Amino acid sequence: GAVVSQHPSWVICKSGTSVKIECRSLDFQATTMFWYRQFPKQSLMLMATSNEGSKATYEQGVEKDKFLINHASLTLSTLTVTSAHPEDSSFYICSAPWQEDEQFFGPGTRLTVL
């Protein structure tokens, strides 16, 4: 099966700093990737759709200037949380489609903002 990796797996940062999270498809190309956020004991909420070679599509209510997405290549999408605050602390997960409709998820990144 396909493999999607994320880096880092966890990060702790001070309020006001920026954090970059990488999502890679290791053995396949992904022109589209999805970024989700999951708060404790809640569901996965789609933040944005990352498109290789074009701008990301953000879901309603997600600040595009705060959550910067760059799909630099067919195997890499990055999410940068700018000027992070404690309320941005969450579990961030990416996914990429593989064969028909199935999505493969990355292992997630636990962000804690102090």
Next chain:
Amino acid sequence: GENVEQHPSTLSVQEGDSAVIKCTYSDSASNYFPWYKQELGKRPQLIIDIRSNVGEKKDQRIAVTLNKTAKHFSLHITETQPEDSAVYFCAASRGGGGYQKVTFGTGTKLQVIP
């Protein structure tokens, strides 16, 4: 946009009993319905999926049914085991090769009591 509702939010069953989780969706264009199992701090794992041209699908102890007219779909787990304990999410998508976004239900925490 799509809205997926899921019930119950928590479910406790005795080992060996069956568990049923129900979901409804709102977008009549949705045609792909995956179910995910998520253990604490880990990525969602696809356990079974169904497409709109099929009413039922079974894989060993797991089965999914779909009523497209009523926009209902359900997950059935028979002969539950302690290792089935996890959070289960239903989801809906318009399909299209995985490039359509996936909307998740609110999740069901299943506890299988030995």
